Amino acid sequence: MKPVPEFVYHTPQDLAEALQLISEYEDSLPIAGGTDLIIELRNGARKTGHLISLNQVKDLNYIKEESGHIHIGATTKHTQIASSKLIKNRASILSEAALQVGSNQIRNLGTVGGNLCNASPGADTATPLLVLGAQAVISSKEGPRTVPLTDFFTGPKRNCLKHGELLTEVSFPSPPEGSGGGFQKLGRRQGCTISLINAAAYIEIESGVCKEARVAVGACAPTPVRIPDVESQLKGERLDDDLIEEVSRACYVLVKPSQREHSRASEEYRREMSCVLMKRALMGALDNARRNMK
Amino acid sequence: MDVGKAIDPLLIDGQIHGAISHGIGISLMESIRLDQGSVINDNFTDYVIPSIMDTPDVAESILVEKPYRNSAFGAKGVGEPAIISIVPAITNAIYHATGYSSNVIPITSEFLYKALRRMEE
Numbered sequence: 240m241k242p243v244p245e246f247v248y249h250t251p252q253d254l255a256e257a258l259q260l261i262s263e264y265e266d267s268l269p270i271a272g273g274t275d276l277i278i279e280l281r282n283g284a285r286k287t288g289h290l291i292s293l294n295q296v297k298d299l300n301y302i303k304e305e306s307g308h309i310h311i312g313a314t315t316k317h318t319q320i321a322s323s324k325l326i327k328n329r330a331s332i333l334s335e336a337a338l339q340v341g342s343n344q345i346r347n348l349g350t351v352g353g354n355l356c357n358a359s360p361g362a363d364t365a366t367p368l369l370v371l372g373a374q375a376v377i378s379s380k381e382g383p384r385t386v387p388l389t390d391f392f393t394g395p396k397r398n399c400l401k402h403g404e405l406l407t408e409v410s411f412p413s414p415p416e417g418s419g420g421g422f423q424k425l426g427r428r429q430g431c432t433i434s435l436i437n438a439a440a441y442i443e444i445e446s447g448v449c450k451e452a453r454v455a456v457g458a459c460a461p462t463p464v465r466i467p468d469v470e471s472q473l474k475g476e477r478l479d480d481d482l483i484e485e486v487s488r489a490c491y492v493l494v495k496p497s498q499r500e501h502s503r504a505s506e507e508y509r510r511e512m513s514c515v516l517m518k519r520a521l522m523g524a525l526d527n528a529r530r531n532m533k
Numbered sequence: 534m535d536v537g538k539a540i541d542p543l544l545i546d547g548q549i550h551g552a553i554s555h556g557i558g559i560s561l562m563e564s565i566r567l568d569q570g571s572v573i574n575d576n577f578t579d580y581v582i583p584s585i586m587d588t589p590d591v592a593e594s595i596l597v598e599k600p601y602r603n604s605a606f607g608a609k610g611v612g613e614p615a616i617i618s619i620v621p622a623i624t625n626a627i628y629h630a631t632g633y634s635s636n637v638i639p640i641t642s643e644f645l646y647k648a649l650r651r652m653e654e
Contacts, residue, residue, distance in 0.1 A: 342584075427562060427641065430586030433578065501566070501573055508643045 243280045249291045254407065257296050258380050262403035264289040269405055271314045272348035274341065275357040299352075299407060302326060310410040313352025317341075317364070320351060329413055331527065332367040332420035332439055339363055339424050342431040352406045355391065358398045360497075361458030365392070366439035367422055368409055369455040369465055376408035383407065392462035417532045418443040418451075421523025423516040427503070434458050435504040436496075438516035440524040442473065444532065449473050454521070459494035459513050466493050469517065478525050487518035535597040537609035542596065549594040549615045556619025558583045560638050 251257040261267050266288040270276050279285040293299055299314040302323045309329060311320065320326055320337035327334045340346055340354065340363045354364045355375065365388070373388040377400060386399060388409070393399050400406065414420070420441045426432030436458045443451040452473035457463040472486045496502075496509035504512075536545055562581040566574045574580045600607025620638060628634040633648050640648075 425642075427581045428584055428587045430584035432581070432584070501568060503579070504643055508646060511646065 241281050241283075243277065244286070246280075246287050247289045249289060250295050251291060251293075252295050254296055254298055254378065254405075257291055257293060258378060258403070258405060260289070260291045261405055262380055265402075267291055269293055269356075271350040271353045272316065272345075273353075274345050274349040275353065275359075293405075304329070304413060307413050308410045309413055310408055311351055312408055313406050314350045315352075317346035317349050317351065317354070318343075320364075321346065330367070330371055330411070330420065332422040332441070333364065333371065335422045336363045336367045336424070336437075336439070345431075351409060355388075355409065356398055356400065356406050358392050358394075358396050358462065360395050360460065360462055361434035361437060362463060363424065363434060363437060363457070365463035366437050366455040366457045367420065368411065369463055370420065370439045370441035370453040371411040371414070372441075372453065373409050373411040375406055376410065377404050378407045379404045389465055395461045414441070415443065417445055417528055419524045419527025419529070419531050421520035421525075421527065423520045423523070425512055425516060433503070436509050436512050436516060438513065438520045440517065440520035442478070442521070442524045442528050444478070444525075444528045447477055449476050449478050454517060456490065456494055456513050456517065459496045459509055461495075461497075464494075466490065466517075468493055473521075478521075480522065483518055483521045483525070487514050487521060490514045490517045534594065534611065534615060535599050535609060536611050537601040537604065538598055538607040539596050540606060540608050545596060545611050546594050548611045550591050552613070552615030553591055553619055554583050554588050556616045557587060557623065558639075559616070560620045560623040560640060561587075562639050562641065564639050564641075 249260050251260055261269060268276065268285065268287040268290055270290045271293045276285065280287065293314050296314065299312045301312040302315055302319065302325055303310050304325060317337040317340045321334055340349060351364050354362050369388055374385050375388055375391045377384050377386060380403060391399055418441065420439065422439045424437040425435050427435065434457055436456065438456045440454045442449055452470045453465060454469050455463060455465045469486055469489055476482060490513040491510045494510055494513045496506045498506050534549060539545055562583065565572055601609050624635055624640065627640055631649060633645065633652060
């Protein structure tokens, strides 16, 4: 195994200190769980002279509900999300997705912020957060700014952070009564697996009619993406299995999977499976929404 | 399984369980992929082997002790022979479920999807 090239390791104790260090060094990189970053440092995909550890920064690790929103700190670990009662009760798809990230060891180290910043097209927490309508809070020495998660990803392994900036929180509106979500993942085995494709759906039902619908797929485009054309065909309709089946078929032409020769799955297979996973995610969402009504 | 003489029954049990997991791997997942002679999946991220989630409960292993006269204590090898029955069991189960009989392994989900598509045509 190749050694990790030499670097200076910093352990700031609070956010202000971390932001200062990140902007101070031109070649700094923040590290939390390191489950992706260490591999990339080892194989040379990324280089750094200064690693800024966020693990001592206590004010980045939390899950809370405040003024109608659920807030999750960037260094909250997948295990914490998967075991949070609040997330399980209010946004169960995020719970399910966090529980399917990698292995136990990875979930105990990996963080939601790291999963998003790493910006893998198949990041498991990205699709549920996209359909929950999440926003990313990005901080720098100049202060925080907020971007919708839809604008956060700019390409495979690329995000919208500029030098000196740090993702500090993701938040989304608390899902109301009559809402429900579904998450589906297809890997090459049942556990500890990378998504060949994943899909998430979120719907709100009011007096039998679909009031809001958001759907997203992962590993089917350069970034995890929402699919507005599917969403618009669901809104205002009375949802049933036939409609969901028909609408999900549209994914085949709407997704844009990688055409790389040695991709983990072929383009055609990803297109076909995006329809299947979308259908299952939507059916799960419909089931949950019905159960979630008074 | 005919083990000749069970010198360490618990170890044999472990070997049989391991063989089932390995058999699942080679029939459904494991393949070395080459690009101009170089292995491109030279890590366990892309050379996929079964996880505990892919392994079913294994019923009791049945040991048959028919001594082999040319070995010490009559014992027979147990490590690899236990895999032999697993692969045809899985490929035949796939044939039974889908009508597709494969003489190629591994039968990954994508491979099976494409094969079933070809059968439809």
